[in-house]
Amino acid sequence: MNTIAVMTSGGDAPGMNSAIRAVVRTAIGAEMEVLGIRRGYSGLLEGDLIPMDAASVGNILQKGGTVLGTSRCAEFLKPEIRQEAANILRRKHVDGLVVIGGNGSFNGAYQLHQEHDIPVVGVPGTIDNDIQGTHYTIGFDTAVETGVYAVDKIRDTANAHDRIFLVEVMGRHSPAIAIHTGVCTGAEHVIHTPENTDYDTLVSGIRRGRKRGKNSFIIIVAEGQVPGSAYQVQKHLADNYQIASHVAILGHLQRGGSPTAHDRFIAASMGFHAVQALKTGEVATVTACRDGRIQLVPLQECLEKNDAIDAFSLNLTQQLAI
Numbered sequence: 001m002n003t004i005a006v007m008t009s010g011g012d013a014p015g016m017n018s019a020i021r022a023v024v025r026t027a028i029g030a031e032m033e034v035l036g037i038r039r040g041y042s043g044l045l046e047g048d049l050i051p052m053d054a055a056s057v058g059n060i061l062q063k064g065g066t067v068l069g070t071s072r073c074a075e076f077l078k079p080e081i082r083q084e085a086a087n088i089l090r091r092k093h094v095d096g097l098v099v100i101g102g103n104g105s106f107n108g109a110y111q112l113h114q115e116h117d118i119p120v121v122g123v124p125g126t127i128d129n130d131i132q133g134t135h136y137t138i139g140f141d142t143a144v145e146t147g148v149y150a151v152d153k154i155r156d157t158a159n160a161h162d163r164i165f166l167v168e169v170m171g172r173h174s175p176a177i178a179i180h181t182g183v184c185t186g187a188e189h190v191i192h193t194p195e196n197t198d199y200d201t202l203v204s205g206i207r208r209g210r211k212r213g214k215n216s217f218i219i220i221v222a223e224g225q226v227p228g229s230a231y232q233v234q235k236h237l238a239d240n241y242q243i244a245s246h247v248a249i250l251g252h253l254q255r256g257g258s259p260t261a262h263d264r265f266i267a268a269s270m271g272f273h274a275v276q277a278l279k280t281g282e283v284a285t286v287t288a289c290r291d292g293r294i295q296l297v298p299l300q301e302c303l304e305k306n307d308a309i310d311a312f313s314l315n316l317t318q319q320l321a322i
């Protein structure tokens with residue numbers, strides 16, 4: 001393997017730069033050439049590949065976002081477009097590809113391998129922590145940390161005014177960020193599916209809390225399938241229980257910022273293992289985190305989303321908020 005390429009794809013996640021740095025420097029250490037693909041699959045289709053040396057990834061690992069840029073490329077679902085991508089990779093003499101991203105990006109990589117025999121390795125990178133086959137995805141820890149930082153500030157003003165706040169956090173269909181943020185901020189409740197929320201229990205908790213002198217309530221709402229779900233909860237509380245509340249939507253705030261040490265560390269290890277896997281021919285794999293260490297697992301096992309609810313942690317929030 002002489003030349004490898006690396007890309008970041010899908011939603012950016014803090015820690016991706018640490019993974020890029022590790023891929024580039026591990027490959028250079030193994031005497032390979034490295035090309036950086038800008039803006040994910042969209043950039044690949046435009047042939048936007050740039051040579052990367054050790055200096056090109058200096059002073060980046062503490063930065064949020066991704067120095068390579070990223071994109072969501074719906075076109076890549078078409079086989080004829082993937083054919084074009086494979087042709088470009090061949091023309092550029094790319095012998096192996098590292099894709100840092102979520103399960104949409106992994107699906108694209110899997111097809112490239114299946115249809116065109118491109119050696120690929122996936123590195124899990126998304127704040128949502130929702131990829132099957134790995135216990136951890138780069139960016140999750142930082143996103144939770146940012147959520148906690150924001151909720152702590154909201155708690156101050158909620159306390160000062162005796163208010164109820166509905167704080168909506170990212171995660172697409174996964175409740176993982178919401179549940180972790182809930183436990184770490186002492187939230188009174190976490191709503192992970194607005195449609196199935198037991199409002200009577202939620203409201204009796206608020207009334208009980210008020211009786212014992214609680215003067216602020218934080219309810220974390222997981223961004224769900226319905227856009228603006230926190231506003232729906234607000235309306236439901238007002239219409240059916242005459243309870244007023246404020247809404248704060250954290251949104252993309254949670255995707256930015258300097259990665260935590262945990263994200264930097266995992267990303268560096270995964271980037272290293274991705275290059276090793278290309279070197280040893282263990283391709284069509286993912287650098288998954290399992291049992292506290294990085295292991296190569298078949299890419300095929302990591303194509304689906306994992307939206308499982310961590311029932312223990314969800315319950316923990318409520319148990320401790322009495």
Ligand code: F6P
Nearest residue numbers: 011126127128170171172223255
């Ligand atoms: O997958 C990461 C994520 O931030 C989700 O939590 C969120 O639902 C989505 O991306 C937002 O995507 P975009 O930035 O493309 O609107």
